[in-house]
Amino acid sequence: MADDQTRELLVELLRDFYRKDWVSGTGGGICGPSDDGHLLVAPTGVHKERVRPEDLFVVDVSDTSIRRRAADTALRPSECAHIFTLVARERGVRSIVHTHALGSVLAGDLAGDADHVVIERLEMLKGIRGLTNEDRHLVPVIDNTPREAQLVASVQRMLADPRFDAAFGVLVRDHGCYVWGTDMWEAKRHTEAYHYLFGAVVARAERGYRPPVVQPSTSVEEEERP
Amino acid sequence: MADDQTRELLVELLRDFYRKDWVSGTGGGICGPSDDGHLLVAPTGVHKERVRPEDLFVVDVSDTSIRRRAADTALRPSECAHIFTLVARERGVRSIVHTHALGSVLAGDLAGDADHVVIERLEMLKGIRGLTNEDRHLVPVIDNTPREAQLVASVQRMLADPRFDAAFGVLVRDHGCYVWGTDMWEAKRHTEAYHYLFGAVVARAERGYRPPVVQPSTSVEEEERP
Amino acid sequence: MADDQTRELLVELLRDFYRKDWVSGTGGGICGPSDDGHLLVAPTGVHKERVRPEDLFVVDVSDTSIRRRAADTALRPSECAHIFTLVARERGVRSIVHTHALGSVLAGDLAGDADHVVIERLEMLKGIRGLTNEDRHLVPVIDNTPREAQLVASVQRMLADPRFDAAFGVLVRDHGCYVWGTDMWEAKRHTEAYHYLFGAVVARAERGYRPPVVQPSTSVEEEERP
Amino acid sequence: MADDQTRELLVELLRDFYRKDWVSGTGGGICGPSDDGHLLVAPTGVHKERVRPEDLFVVDVSDTSIRRRAADTALRPSECAHIFTLVARERGVRSIVHTHALGSVLAGDLAGDADHVVIERLEMLKGIRGLTNEDRHLVPVIDNTPREAQLVASVQRMLADPRFDAAFGVLVRDHGCYVWGTDMWEAKRHTEAYHYLFGAVVARAERGYRPPVVQPSTSVEEEERP
Numbered sequence: 015m016a017d018d019q020t021r022e023l024l025v026e027l028l029r030d031f032y033r034k035d036w037v038s039g040t041g042g043g044i045c046g047p048s049d050d051g052h053l054l055v056a057p058t059g060v061h062k063e064r065v066r067p068e069d070l071f072v073v074d075v076s077d078t079s080i081r082r083r084a085a086d087t088a089l090r091p092s093e094c095a096h097i098f099t100l101v102a103r104e105r106g107v108r109s110i111v112h113t114h115a116l117g118s119v120l121a122g123d124l125a126g127d128a129d130h131v132v133i134e135r136l137e138m139l140k141g142i143r144g145l146t147n148e149d150r151h152l153v154p155v156i157d158n159t160p161r162e163a164q165l166v167a168s169v170q171r172m173l174a175d176p177r178f179d180a181a182f183g184v185l186v187r188d189h190g191c192y193v194w195g196t197d198m199w200e201a202k203r204h205t206e207a208y209h210y211l212f213g214a215v216v217a218r219a220e221r222g223y224r225p226p227v228v229q230p231s232t233s234v235e236e237e238e239r240p
Numbered sequence: 241m242a243d244d245q246t247r248e249l250l251v252e253l254l255r256d257f258y259r260k261d262w263v264s265g266t267g268g269g270i271c272g273p274s275d276d277g278h279l280l281v282a283p284t285g286v287h288k289e290r291v292r293p294e295d296l297f298v299v300d301v302s303d304t305s306i307r308r309r310a311a312d313t314a315l316r317p318s319e320c321a322h323i324f325t326l327v328a329r330e331r332g333v334r335s336i337v338h339t340h341a342l343g344s345v346l347a348g349d350l351a352g353d354a355d356h357v358v359i360e361r362l363e364m365l366k367g368i369r370g371l372t373n374e375d376r377h378l379v380p381v382i383d384n385t386p387r388e389a390q391l392v393a394s395v396q397r398m399l400a401d402p403r404f405d406a407a408f409g410v411l412v413r414d415h416g417c418y419v420w421g422t423d424m425w426e427a428k429r430h431t432e433a434y435h436y437l438f439g440a441v442v443a444r445a446e447r448g449y450r451p452p453v454v455q456p457s458t459s460v461e462e463e464e465r466p
Numbered sequence: 467m468a469d470d471q472t473r474e475l476l477v478e479l480l481r482d483f484y485r486k487d488w489v490s491g492t493g494g495g496i497c498g499p500s501d502d503g504h505l506l507v508a509p510t511g512v513h514k515e516r517v518r519p520e521d522l523f524v525v526d527v528s529d530t531s532i533r534r535r536a537a538d539t540a541l542r543p544s545e546c547a548h549i550f551t552l553v554a555r556e557r558g559v560r561s562i563v564h565t566h567a568l569g570s571v572l573a574g575d576l577a578g579d580a581d582h583v584v585i586e587r588l589e590m591l592k593g594i595r596g597l598t599n600e601d602r603h604l605v606p607v608i609d610n611t612p613r614e615a616q617l618v619a620s621v622q623r624m625l626a627d628p629r630f631d632a633a634f635g636v637l638v639r640d641h642g643c644y645v646w647g648t649d650m651w652e653a654k655r656h657t658e659a660y661h662y663l664f665g666a667v668v669a670r671a672e673r674g675y676r677p678p679v680v681q682p683s684t685s686v687e688e689e690e691r692p
Numbered sequence: 693m694a695d696d697q698t699r700e701l702l703v704e705l706l707r708d709f710y711r712k713d714w715v716s717g718t719g720g721g722i723c724g725p726s727d728d729g730h731l732l733v734a735p736t737g738v739h740k741e742r743v744r745p746e747d748l749f750v751v752d753v754s755d756t757s758i759r760r761r762a763a764d765t766a767l768r769p770s771e772c773a774h775i776f777t778l779v780a781r782e783r784g785v786r787s788i789v790h791t792h793a794l795g796s797v798l799a800g801d802l803a804g805d806a807d808h809v810v811i812e813r814l815e816m817l818k819g820i821r822g823l824t825n826e827d828r829h830l831v832p833v834i835d836n837t838p839r840e841a842q843l844v845a846s847v848q849r850m851l852a853d854p855r856f857d858a859a860f861g862v863l864v865r866d867h868g869c870y871v872w873g874t875d876m877w878e879a880k881r882h883t884e885a886y887h888y889l890f891g892a893v894v895a896r897a898e899r900g901y902r903p904p905v906v907q908p909s910t911s912v913e914e915e916e917r918p
Contacts, residue, residue: 035888038884038885038888039816039819039881039882039884039885039888040819040881040884041815041816041818041819041885061877061880061881114815114816114888116888116891116892116895119814119892120895120896120899120901123896123899123901123902124901135384135414136345136414136415137267137340137384137412137414137415137416138265138267138340140267141265141266141267146386147384147386147414147415148386158813158815158825160824160825160826186815188813188814188815188825188902189814189815189825190815199287202287203265203266203287204265206264206265206266207264207265207267210261210264210265210340210342213342214342214345216899217342217346218346218349219899220899221346221349221442221446223346223349223350224349224414361610361640362571362640362641363493363566363610363638363640363641363642364491364493364566366493367491367492367493372612373610373612373640373641374612425513428513429491429492429513430491432490432491432492433490433491433493436487436490436491436566436568439568440568440571443568443572444572444575447572447575447668447671447672449572449575449576450575450640587836587866588797588866588867589719589792589836589864589866589867589868590717590719590792592719593717593718593719598838599836599838599866599867600838651739654739655717655718655739656717658716658717658718659716659717659719662713662716662717662792662794665794666794666797669794669798670798670801673798673801673894673897673898675798675801675802676801676866
């Protein structure tokens with residue numbers, strides 16, 4: 015897919031996410047692959063449903079530096095860019111979505127003090143690459159920080175935690191979520207699947223239907239200790 | 241209706257269902273009648289709101305074999321196809337809708353261990369062919385299986401159960417629902433009516449308003465035993 | 467407004483109401499004034515968001531007879547037509563909306579055994595002609611009947627009840643609501659206002675926020691007895 | 693931005709707000725800056741999603757007099773205009789939004805007898821100018837009055853209260869909210885952020901998740917008294 019098509023699809027997805035109330039108030043963001051192997055990133059402080067193709071930046075995956083500016087020189091890339099490049103490097107993906115969907119905030123609340131939520135017994139788990147509907151899927155929950163760039167350290171710890179190897183997303187308490195995929199289509203599918211799953215665990219918990227078992231945070235090492 | 245019109249309507253309905261959050265994350269599906277008496281079926285793994293008319297397969301009602309491929313030879317027909325042809329054969333219908341609507345998952349949860357939910361005291365029951373608003377309507381609930389094709393056996397049992405003769409749909413626990421009709425217009429009407437009814441029984445149950453009576457699963461034979 | 471414009475607006479409003487989930491599954495209906503002082507009525511059994519201007523009937527206000535058929539001779543006027551003409555005669559209005567909105571069913575449930583719900587302490591009351599936000603507004607609730615035409619008797623009793631003189635709508639238990647206005651713009655405003663008000667009383671009741679006081683059904687005569 | 697563009701954007705925003713159910717039943721309103729430093733104000737009694745650019749009034753910031761009428765001389769400016777000019781004068785802003793969103797009514801209910809709600813621990817606080825996600829943000833709640841113009845006195849008191857210096861909005865009990873920003877883009881961002889925040893505090897309160905601490909109304913002087 016050429017950069018021009020990627021740019022068109024990114025702004026179209028932002029409009030779709032706005033309609034679903036996943037991004038609003040200029041919050042949220044998205045990136046996709048640029049032709050030269052880096053990331054096309056939306057600008058900060060802009061109403062996301064009104065981003066135009068020429069408003070996107072090309073950001074270097076290795077160090078988050080700007081490789082190509084937006085046409086409007088007053089724009090700056092989204093602060094999410096540091097999370098985006100980290101996830102891109104660590105997971106080898108090129109499309110990451112960031113939303114403030116209320117359902118993801120409530121799913122984070124549901125975790126209480128735990129460092130993850132458990133999602134199970136839902137066909138939609140198959141919407142996440144590699145999962146079956148028999149899996150007990152752990153989605154990490156990290157604490158929010160004053161600035162988005164400060165989330166980098168905890169995202170990095172989460173990405174290194176083998177309990178979360180199967181996760182293509184992370185919940186940020188009081189904030190929302192990041193979801194990724196190899197390309198934009200997988201990121202879109204994962205975004206839709208996770209938002210559905212977050213909504214489902216919250217809806218089930220408040221009705222007492224098949225509540226997920228939230229377990230205390232323990233490292234794999236501790237669990238494997240004989 | 242010629243195949244071309246059927247194809248256009250099928251992709252339009254998928255877009256409508258996506259907007260209503262009934263299909264998402266590439267999940268869900270639909271089929272309609274082909275001119276030669278078989279089924280036009282959407283492909284698997286595709287974002288359903290973006291299916292194009294030429295992406296549809298003609299699938300043989302008798303054995304689920306492919307009679308005509310999609311224009312894009314990389315596509316495969318939806319795994320639902322086995323359920324679609326089964327329902328088409330057993331009920332003599334040609335349009336079946338499969339959704340993951342959260343409301344249908346919660347309606348399945350509401351059934352608890354029972355093998356059905358009861359819907360009653362709702363005018364919208366008239367949206368289902370043959371029903372009046374005085375009926376006590378039983379919608380079967382079956383357990384989910386690892387693969388969609390494995391649902392065939394329990395769907396078949398449900399279709400053979402005389403308690404469910406009046407049903408034009410089945411809930412799949414943790415998964416969603418299948419809804420059918422003679423043609424696409426009836427399938428659409430039944431899909432809208434059932435999703436409304438599922439939402440209504442869940443909304444009433446959580447508020448304690450006119451809750452449906454969920455009865456233990458008993459066969460008609462047992463009930464009729466003197 | 468000429469008939470052609472009225473027809474255009476009626477089908478546009480049906481599409482809007484479908485998007486809001488107020489009409490679905492071919493249910494619901496609407497009428498507006500015809501040039502000759504009678505009613506333009508939507509057909510029955512048609513997906514309401516797909517009604518075309520030429521699908522509308524002109525129905526006689528005095529006896530519900532058909533004055534002008536739809537272009538498609540297979541169509542029949544909505545069964546609501548008997549309610550529509552009754553309200554038109556008794557209230558002197560020419561536009562009536564009928565919806566199955568889940569919020570109106572839940573508002574009816576909220577009434578319990580009472581024959582009305584009370585709406586108070588809401589600015590949106592001003593959306594109903596003649597009301598202030600200090601009013602304690604009674605909306606009648608009648609029982610559903612097997613056929614829509616059978617509702618005529620209880621709608622008539624409700625229209626004759628002085629407690630409900632200020633109401634421009636009626637809730638039908640397990641069914642939905644009828645809402646009216648002098649012309650289509652007032653009917654639209656009343657429809658939006660009542661659906662908001664129904665949603666508000668249900669939302670407040672379930673959270674224990676400012677619940678409406680539901681009083682036992684008493685006639686004005688009893689209340690005025692010294 | 694020239695008046696023509698401002699007019700276009702104002703009517704576009706009204707359509708967006710209607711789709712989000714923030715304005716309905718002809719309720720709600722918006723204003724933006726006119727070229728001559730005053731306010732472009734929507735008319736009263738008009739279905740807000742159908743306002744046309746030529747339906748807007750230019751209203752004098754200093755005394756709410758009409759500087760330029762709408763093309764249709766039957767129209768009158770929204771009764772909100774008195775609140776709009778007050779906020780414009782006191783806060784130096786030129787765009788104010790008024791909605792009846794149910795979420796803002798429920799957020800007002802949540803305040804109980806207090807004169808404010810507290811919003812905290814939400815990233816979306818950053819959507820409000822000057823706030824961080826570590827702030828404990830107080831949004832004032834004032835009582836509704838029979839006529840909109842009568843709200844002026846309590847809005848004025850609220851604007852003078854130092855506890856609410858950081859607020860760009862006010863909740864009106866049983867009614868909705870007013871939200872403002874320097875220009876239309878900031879007012880839009882604040883409107884989206886506050887509606888999200890109101891929804892979040894209500895959603896958390898009903899589930900017992902991280903409920904905001906509602907404190908009794910005390911003046912800054914009392915709090916600082918040794």
